[in-house]
Amino acid sequence: MRANCWMGRTSVEVRDVPDPTILNERDAIVKITSTAICGSDLHLYDGFIPTMEKGDVLGHEFMGEVVEVGSGVGDLRPGDRVVVPFPIACGACNACAAGLYSVCENSNPNAGMAEKLWGYAGAGIFGYSHLTGGFAGGQAQYARVPFADVGPIKIENDLPDEKVLFLSDIFPTGFMGAEMCDITGGEVIAVWGAGPVGLLAMASARLLGAERVIAIDRFDYRLQKAAAEVGAETIDYEKVDVEEVLKDLTAGRGPDACIDAVGMEAHTDLAPLQLYDRAKQAVRAETDRGPALRQAITSCRNGGTVSVIGVYGGLMDKFPVGSWMNRGITMRTGQCHVQRYTRPLLDRIERGEIDPSFVISHRLPLEEAPRGYEIFKQKQDECTKVVLSA
Amino acid sequence: MASRGTQALHVGLGAFSLALGAAPLVAPRAVARVAGLSTRPPVRGVLRAVGVRELAVGTGLLATRRPAWLWARVAQDVIDVPLASVTTVRKSGGERARMARVTAFLVAVTAADVAAAIRATRSATGAHSEERRRQMVFKAAVTIRLEEAEVRSRLPEADPPLSTEATVTFAPAPGGRGTEVRAVLDKGSGGPVGKAVGAVTGTDPGRQLSDAIRRFKQVLETGEVVRSEGSPEGTSAPRTRKQRSAEPVGAKS
Ligand SMILES: NC(=O)c1ccc[n+]([C@@H]2O[C@H](COP(=O)([O-])OP(=O)(O)OC[C@H]3O[C@@H](n4cnc5c(N)ncnc54)[C@H](O)[C@@H]3O)[C@@H](O)[C@H]2O)c1
Ligand SMILES: [Zn+2]
Ligand SMILES: [Zn+2]
Numbered sequence: 001m002r003a004n005c006w007m008g009r010t011s012v013e014v015r016d017v018p019d020p021t022i023l024n025e026r027d028a029i030v031k032i033t034s035t036a037i038c039g040s041d042l043h044l045y046d047g048f049i050p051t052m053e054k055g056d057v058l059g060h061e062f063m064g065e066v067v068e069v070g071s072g073v074g075d076l077r078p079g080d081r082v083v084v085p086f087p088i089a090c091g092a093c094n095a096c097a098a099g100l101y102s103v104c105e106n107s108n109p110n111a112g113m114a115e116k117l118w119g120y121a122g123a124g125i126f127g128y129s130h131l132t133g134g135f136a137g138g139q140a141q142y143a144r145v146p147f148a149d150v151g152p153i154k155i156e157n158d159l160p161d162e163k164v165l166f167l168s169d170i171f172p173t174g175f176m177g178a179e180m181c182d183i184t185g186g187e188v189i190a191v192w193g194a195g196p197v198g199l200l201a202m203a204s205a206r207l208l209g210a211e212r213v214i215a216i217d218r219f220d221y222r223l224q225k226a227a228a229e230v231g232a233e234t235i236d237y238e239k240v241d242v243e244e245v246l247k248d249l250t251a252g253r254g255p256d257a258c259i260d261a262v263g264m265e266a267h268t269d270l271a272p273l274q275l276y277d278r279a280k281q282a283v284r285a286e287t288d289r290g291p292a293l294r295q296a297i298t299s300c301r302n303g304g305t306v307s308v309i310g311v312y313g314g315l316m317d318k319f320p321v322g323s324w325m326n327r328g329i330t331m332r333t334g335q336c337h338v339q340r341y342t343r344p345l346l347d348r349i350e351r352g353e354i355d356p357s358f359v360i361s362h363r364l365p366l367e368e369a370p371r372g373y374e375i376f377k378q379k380q381d382e383c384t385k386v387v388l389s390a
Numbered sequence: 391m392a393s394r395g396t397q398a399l400h401v402g403l404g405a406f407s408l409a410l411g412a413a414p415l416v417a418p419r420a421v422a423r424v425a426g427l428s429t430r431p432p433v434r435g436v437l438r439a440v441g442v443r444e445l446a447v448g449t450g451l452l453a454t455r456r457p458a459w460l461w462a463r464v465a466q467d468v469i470d471v472p473l474a475s476v477t478t479v480r481k482s483g484g485e486r487a488r489m490a491r492v493t494a495f496l497v498a499v500t501a502a503d504v505a506a507a508i509r510a511t512r513s514a515t516g517a518h519s520e521e522r523r524r525q526m527v528f529k530a531a532v533t534i535r536l537e538e539a540e541v542r543s544r545l546p547e548a549d550p551p552l553s554t555e556a557t558v559t560f561a562p563a564p565g566g567r568g569t570e571v572r573a574v575l576d577k578g579s580g581g582p583v584g585k586a587v588g589a590v591t592g593t594d595p596g597r598q599l600s601d602a603i604r605r606f607k608q609v610l611e612t613g614e615v616v617r618s619e620g621s622p623e624g625t626s627a628p629r630t631r632k633q634r635s636a637e638p639v640g641a642k643s
Pocket of ligand 3: 089090091092093094095096103104105106107
C-alpha cells in the first residue's frame, strides 16, 4: 500500500510499504477513506519530538471502512464505517476505567522509554514517535487499529467524511480544552492559536455557554476565520501588547480562562525571548518554547483556569510559577481522552449544533501529503487544515 | 552516581555557553541591539569580553565532568545580572521594559546554573558502597485491575515467567483499584559482574523484570501482550533500544 512516511527532519515521502496485518486478537484493519494533517504532526516534521525512526508511517486522524477483524473483536464487522480516536486505549486498566484514555496503562509497549522522560508513560498513539509506542499511522491506504472494540466509533448514517473525521482528534481536543475551563455561562475565554485546534476550542467554548471568545494569533486569515465562524474578538499579537489588550477588553479582570492551543513551537516577536528559547532548544537544554503558555498564565484572571491543549514534549524555562501560584490559577491539560467524547460529540454533529468541517482549507490526495505538510507548516495559501483522501 | 541526567546537563549548559559566547564575538552590535543594550564602543567591548568568557566556560564544561565548571557558570551569571543594568541606555519606557525582560532572563539562567552545580557537586562527593549494594536488588511493580485471588491464580500465565527467580507478592490496591503486584529480584553477591555482563548482552535483570511484570499486566487486563509495529514482540527492553521503524509488519503488497 501507499503511506506517508517520516524520512527525517522536514522530510516526508509517500512510499510503498507492506499492507498491515492483524498482530493482536483485538485488532481491526481499516481501509482509510479520509485522513488529516495535524499541528501535532508538525512537531514531528520539525524534529522536536524525539524517538522518530526513518520510515515511520505518520498520521493519527483517520477514518474508513473495516475490512478485517481479529478474533477478539466482537462488535465490529467488515463493512462498518468507523472514525478512529488517536490515542490507543485498552478499556480495561484503571486509567481507562476512569475515562483517562490517553494515559492507558497497557497500550504503549515502549512505556519504559517514556517513563525515562516523563516519570510515567502515556498511552500508545498512532504515528506519533516510538515514545508513544511505535505504532504505524493513518496517513496511508490501510491501518491496523489495536483495541478495535474500544476506540473506533461506528458512523451509521450518511454524514460525509468531512463532518465526522475530526472526531478522531481535533474536535474532542478543542472540546476538552473548553470543558477544562469549567464554563457555566457568561465567561470570557481567551484562546492562544487560531489553528484548527484553537478554532474548535473556541467553537466548543461557545457551545458550552461562553459569552465572549477572544482569539490570539498573528495570521490574519486565521483570525478572520475565528471572527466569522465563531464570532470571536481578535488580537494580532505582533501588532499589540496582548496582556494590555486583554486587560482592557475585560475591564481590568483578565479572561476567566485561557486556552493554550499553540504548543511547543510557539513563536514570539520579542527577539531576546525567541533567541533564548531557540538557542536552548538547539542545544537540547530546553525542548519547548514557552511564549504562548507563559502569556496565557500571566494574562489569566485571579483564580482563573489555564487549559493547555497545545502539545509540549519535555522541559521549558522561565515558567511563570509566581504568577501561577500567587494568583491561585488552576492549570489543566492532557492529550485528549478522545474515546470519552466521540459519542456525545457525534450526537451534537447529528443534531446540527456544529459542523467541524469549517476548519478545512485544503483537500488533497494522499500522494500530495508532502506538499500538504509544507503549506500547512508555512501557513501558505491561507492553509488552516489539510484533509487527505486515500 | 554521576547520573546520566547530570552529564546531559553538563553537555547542554556547555553547548549553550558556546552558543552564547560565539554571538557577541561575531556580532556584538546585533547582540547589543537585540538585548536592548547601547551599541556604543565600550558596551561592545564588554560584550566581547562576555563572549570570550562564555566560550572558556563552555569549553570547560564540555571537556570535563568537574562541577567546578558549573560553578564558573554561576559566577559569570552573578556578574551578568548587574552588568546588564549598567550597560543599559537610560531612555524610553519601552527600552526600560525590554531591559527588565532581559534581566529577568538572566536571573532565570542563574537559577538553572546554581541547581546544576549543586547537583553535580553532590553526586561527585556522595557515598557509594551502600548505593552499589542497593543496585543489586531489582524491583518492579504494577497495579492490576482484578481481584487478588484471580491475579494470584493466573501468575503462571506470565510470559516470560515471573516467579522462577523473582519473589512476587500481592496486596489489595486502595480504593478498589484491584491488586498491587510487586516483584523483587536479589542478584546478591554475583551482582556487579552479572550486571556488567547483562549490560553488554542486553539482558539487564532490572529491565527484564519490569518488562515481565508489564507483560503480565497486559495479559491479565487485555488478554494479550500488546504489539506495535516498532515493538512487534511487545514490551521488551532490547527492542526499546533498537526499534523497528513503524511501518506495517506484513507481506509486501
Ligand atoms: N492535546 C491534544 O490531544 C492535542 C490534539 C491535537 C493537537 N494538539 C496540539 O494543538 C496545537 C495546535 O494544533 P493545530 O493543528 O491547531 O496547529 P497549527 O500550527 O495550525 O496552529 C497553531 C497556531 O498557533 C499560532 N501561534 C504560534 N505562536 C503563537 C503565540 N505566541 N501566540 C498565539 N498564537 C501563536 C500559530 O500562528 C498557529 O496559527 C499543537 O501543539 C498540537 O500538537 C493537541
Ligand atoms: Zn492531531
Ligand atoms: Zn487502558
